[in-house]
Amino acid sequence: MATRNRTTVYRKHRDACKSARAPLSDSFGGPVIEMVSGSFARSNHSSYAPLSTNDPGPSSDDAFTIGLPPAWVDDSEEITFNIQKVRDKMGELAKAHSKALMPTFGDNRGDQRVVEMLTHEITDLLRKSEKRLHNLSTRGGPSQESNLRKNVQRSLATDLQSLSMELRRKQSTYLKRLQQQKEGQDGVDLEFNMNGKMSRLDEDEELGGMGFDEHQTVKLKEGQHVSAEREREIQQVLGSVNDLAQIMKDLSALVIDQGTIVDRIDYNIQNVSSSVEEGYKQLQKAERTQREGAMVKCATILLILCLIMIVLLILKNVLF
Amino acid sequence: MGLVTSVRDYINRMLQDISGMKVLILDPETVSNVSIVYSQSELLQKEVFLVEMIDSISASNESMSHLKAVYLVRPTSENVQKLRYQLANPRFGEYHLFFSNLLKDTQIHILADSDEHEVVQQVQEFYADFVAGDPYHFTLNMASNHLYMLPAVVDPSGLQRYSDRVVDGIAAVFLALKRRPVIRYQRTSDTAKRIAQETAKLMYQQESGLFDFRRTESSPLLLVIDRRDDPVTPLLNQWTYQAMVHELIGLQDNKVDLRAIGSLPKDQQVEVVLSSEQDAFFKSNMYENFGDIGMNIKRMVDDFQQVAKSNQNIQTVEDMARFVDNYPEYKKMQGNVSKHVTLVTEMSKLVEARKLMLVSQTEQDLACNGGQGAAYEAVTDLLNNESVSDIDRLRLVMLYALRYEKENPVQLMQLFNKLASRSPKYKQGLVQFLLKQAGVEKRTGDLFGNRDLLNIARNMARGLKGVENVYTQHQPLLFQTMESITRGRLRDVDYPFVGDHFQQGRPQEVVIFMVGGTTYEESRCVALQNSTNSGIRFILGGTAVLNSKRFLMDLEEAQRISRSGSHMV
Numbered sequence: 090m091a092t093r094n095r096t097t098v099y100r101k102h103r104d105a106c107k108s109a110r111a112p113l114s115d116s117f118g119g120p121v122i123e124m125v126s127g128s129f130a131r132s133n134h135s136s137y138a139p140l141s142t143n144d145p146g147p148s149s150d151d152a153f154t155i156g157l158p159p160a161w162v163d164d165s166e167e168i169t170f171n172i173q174k175v176r177d178k179m180g181e182l183a184k185a186h187s188k189a190l191m192p193t194f195g196d197n198r199g200d201q202r203v204v205e206m207l208t209h210e211i212t213d214l215l216r217k218s219e220k221r222l223h224n225l226s227t228r229g230g231p232s233q234e235s236n237l238r239k240n241v242q243r244s245l246a247t248d249l250q251s252l253s254m255e256l257r258r259k260q261s262t263y264l265k266r267l268q269q270q271k272e273g274q275d276g277v278d279l280e281f282n283m284n285g286k287m288s289r290l291d292e293d294e295e296l297g298g299m300g301f302d303e304h305q306t307v308k309l310k311e312g313q314h315v316s317a318e319r320e321r322e323i324q325q326v327l328g329s330v331n332d333l334a335q336i337m338k339d340l341s342a343l344v345i346d347q348g349t350i351v352d353r354i355d356y357n358i359q360n361v362s363s364s365v366e367e368g369y370k371q372l373q374k375a376e377r378t379q380r381e382g383a384m385v386k387c388a389t390i391l392l393i394l395c396l397i398m399i400v401l402l403i404l405k406n407v408l409f
Numbered sequence: 410m411g412l413v414t415s416v417r418d419y420i421n422r423m424l425q426d427i428s429g430m431k432v433l434i435l436d437p438e439t440v441s442n443v444s445i446v447y448s449q450s451e452l453l454q455k456e457v458f459l460v461e462m463i464d465s466i467s468a469s470n471e472s473m474s475h476l477k478a479v480y481l482v483r484p485t486s487e488n489v490q491k492l493r494y495q496l497a498n499p500r501f502g503e504y505h506l507f508f509s510n511l512l513k514d515t516q517i518h519i520l521a522d523s524d525e526h527e528v529v530q531q532v533q534e535f536y537a538d539f540v541a542g543d544p545y546h547f548t549l550n551m552a553s554n555h556l557y558m559l560p561a562v563v564d565p566s567g568l569q570r571y572s573d574r575v576v577d578g579i580a581a582v583f584l585a586l587k588r589r590p591v592i593r594y595q596r597t598s599d600t601a602k603r604i605a606q607e608t609a610k611l612m613y614q615q616e617s618g619l620f621d622f623r624r625t626e627s628s629p630l631l632l633v634i635d636r637r638d639d640p641v642t643p644l645l646n647q648w649t650y651q652a653m654v655h656e657l658i659g660l661q662d663n664k665v666d667l668r669a670i671g672s673l674p675k676d677q678q679v680e681v682v683l684s685s686e687q688d689a690f691f692k693s694n695m696y697e698n699f700g701d702i703g704m705n706i707k708r709m710v711d712d713f714q715q716v717a718k719s720n721q722n723i724q725t726v727e728d729m730a731r732f733v734d735n736y737p738e739y740k741k742m743q744g745n746v747s748k749h750v751t752l753v754t755e756m757s758k759l760v761e762a763r764k765l766m767l768v769s770q771t772e773q774d775l776a777c778n779g780g781q782g783a784a785y786e787a788v789t790d791l792l793n794n795e796s797v798s799d800i801d802r803l804r805l806v807m808l809y810a811l812r813y814e815k816e817n818p819v820q821l822m823q824l825f826n827k828l829a830s831r832s833p834k835y836k837q838g839l840v841q842f843l844l845k846q847a848g849v850e851k852r853t854g855d856l857f858g859n860r861d862l863l864n865i866a867r868n869m870a871r872g873l874k875g876v877e878n879v880y881t882q883h884q885p886l887l888f889q890t891m892e893s894i895t896r897g898r899l900r901d902v903d904y905p906f907v908g909d910h911f912q913q914g915r916p917q918e919v920v921i922f923m924v925g926g927t928t929y930e931e932s933r934c935v936a937l938q939n940s941t942n943s944g945i946r947f948i949l950g951g952t953a954v955l956n957s958k959r960f961l962m963d964l965e966e967a968q969r970i971s972r973s974g975s976h977m978v
Binding site: 090232257258 | 415418419422430432435440441443444447448449450452453454456458459460461462465469471473474475476511512514517518520521522524525527529530531532533534535536584585586587619622662664679680681682684687688733734737740741744745
């Protein structure tokens with residue numbers, strides 16, 4: 090697709106206009122040269138380099154100063170930073186998940202702890218960000234500034250929601266595979282026992298079921314331990330799944346549904362202007378209602394009666 | 410590359426190099442251009458957190474210097490003035506100006522002069538100056554569309570503005586496609602000729618450097634034709650989804666405003682979006698006829714009910730987790746289903762109330778088949794029918810008049826009188842005005858297939874074979890035009906080249922611009938033609954997208970002006 094850049098032509102004109110304007114406003118002969126070179130220097134900087142030191146500039150608005158952004162921008166920047174941290178940690182979590190799921194003979198409690206810790210951190214970050222997000226909501230009437238804040242809030246809410254969904258998906262797959270492994274492992278244990286002791290069990294049953302011998306008891310207890318461990322982990326993961334579900338529910342109220350009318354730019358522009366008008370009308374109506382309120386009428390009548398009574402009282406005292 | 414992709418690419422390029430929080434400022438025309446291809450959530454992803462109109466920017470004085478302003482506006486003198494005021498007292502930290510068409514040097518001077526604070530970082534021309542509703546269909550959404558019907562002497566400055574806007578739009582399309590075409594126009598239309606010549610002047614003389622693109626083996630073709638060559642298509646009632654929605658309710662920038670119907674309960678959606686890019690169901694059904702749509706919607710509702718039932722069956726924690734996971738998609742599906750069901754329900758109600766099945770059958774007969782006597786009987790019957798609305802009566806008489814203009818003038822007169830007596834709001838002489846504009850002498854193409862022997866034979870064969878659907882048997886004249894281009898047999902006599910342009914062989918890309926407006930039936934025709942892989946890609950564009958209401962409105966407006974003009978003369 091073709092485009093055409095007119096910036097160089099524009100800049101040339103702008104500088105020409107500037108130099109045409111400058112000699113008129115500056116009466117000194119000397120600084121004229123500095124003025125010209127100052128303007129060249131400035132046209133190369135972005136406007137974030139305001140007060141140029143070469144410029145004895147008579148008019149202060151030659152250099153456009155940038156005001157500080159409002160406070161809520163800090164909130165939004167912090168949330169963005171948190172989102173980035175969450176993304177990094179999700180990468181680590183994926184690695185930890187795969188490590189914890191690797192079948193080992195030993196005890197992989199250390200890996201599971203890492204997984205737990207990471208999941209906790211991520212959930213904490215998400216919850217903190219969500220709380221901060223509510224700080225961005227405004228209470229003031231519809232203005233361009235509040236529209237801006239609303240849109241920033243929406244965009245961050247979308248990001249947070251997609252991150253929490255991703256986390257939940259990862260957790261549920263981890264959970265599923267963990268469960269499979271648990272059954273598999275116990276099954277494997279049982280299988281070993283079965284295979285090894287098949288003939289003996291038959292004998293035992295025939296003989297009327299004696300107790301297990303030492304070796305088998307120890308094995309059984311270990312198996313129980315392991316499954317209890319797994320049970321606990323699964324519960325924890327479920328707990329965090331529920332947490333995230335809660336966060337998601339809160340966020341989904343803020344996020345835009347794609348493909349609907351609310352996602353159209355022209356609808357949003359129209360709505361702002363119409364809602365401002367609506368708000369104004371409502372305010373007027375409220376004012377009117379308040380003024381004509383029955384309460385107000387009663388109060389005024391009562392006041393008037395009181396005044397009349399006082400006057401009568403004074404008159405009574407004066408006359409008698 | 411479709412037109413939708415081109416405009417999206419422009420917007421992406423505009424926003425990608427500017428970092429930080431941005432505010433996007435549009436004017437009333439570019440807001441349509443942008444909204445139809447880009448969604449609010451996509452803008453938010455690009456860190457555009459505020460969208461404003463160029464008028465409301467100057468209304469407020471609050472300084473938001475932590476934002477960077479990105480302007481996408483048309484290079485009109487009003488916009489340049491508004492920019493001047495804004496640059497003199499800038500509200501934002503940086504200004505990035507993108508104009509949707511060619512800037513004049515004087516305009517650049519004016520802007521540079523007022524930029525005392527030097528807040529403007531770039532000034533570019535990004536040619537997104539058209540509304541790309543579908544990949545091969547664009548419109549210019551012009552307000553005073555009726556001007557093309559009037560001779561130049563009536564309103565020369567108005568016609569000049571009209572012509573300029575069209576030339577700008579066509580130039581933007583070709584700049585977006587990076588092509589320079591060979592130009593042909595319809596001989597019988599003055600407006601088309603004028604537009605074709607001015608476009609040629611722009612592309613080959615005034616801005617020949619800008620349009621000097623890499624030559625392909627066969628130049629693309631721009632064909633400028635006039636709506637009045639085919640007045641039948643906008644008058645017909647439609648039965649394919651997109652066209653039907655526009656005809657019965659109204660589709661503006663891919664949005665449907667259901668408030669026009671006024672019979673919906675309070676909590677229903679008031680405006681819905683019908684975009685083939687965002688709605689997969691719409692994309693696969695937009696060219697299907699009404700009966701098939703009904704069946705497909707029923708299938709969609711059944712699928713949805715199954716999903717809903719399984720969602721109600723939540724027993725374990727896993728079910729809960731799965732439900733929460735799938736909730737966004739479920740909500741989206743629900744919204745989509747309810748949208749299509751509402752639309753189809755409303756349209757069915759309108760069809761029933763206006764007896765459109767009956768009316769449309771006669772309309773299609775008038776447009777496609779012969780038999781003057783039978784046609785007269787049918788139209789008279791419908792005129793006498795009380796439940797037929799005024800606008801439908803008018804359309805029937807117009808279609809009859811266009812077809813049997815020269816046969817049996819007595820009966821034609823009787824129909825005019827009957828129409829005037831039955832329809833109190835009918836503007837006298839509108840049908841005659843239409844005949845004057847688009848009658849058989851004015852038309853180039855063979856609208857009813859009864860001019861040349863080959864077409865007559867083809868029609869007879871079709872009549873004998875019978876049609877599968879009586880309601881969609883009409884083919885717009887555009888179909889024949891496209892066929893002629895595909896076969897390389899577009900007659901020079903009827904569609905001459907501008908100046909000394911010449912085309913060897915067949916073009917591979919053709920842009921057909923219809924002065925006076927296109928219809929969705931024609932855009933469907935183009936889309937179906939493109940899907941046949943004939944080796945030629947067609948793009949259709951117009952000054953507006955017509956339905957019968959809009960076409961009649963343009964006619965009435967033109968008639969009113971020509972009447973008042975003749976009084977003055």
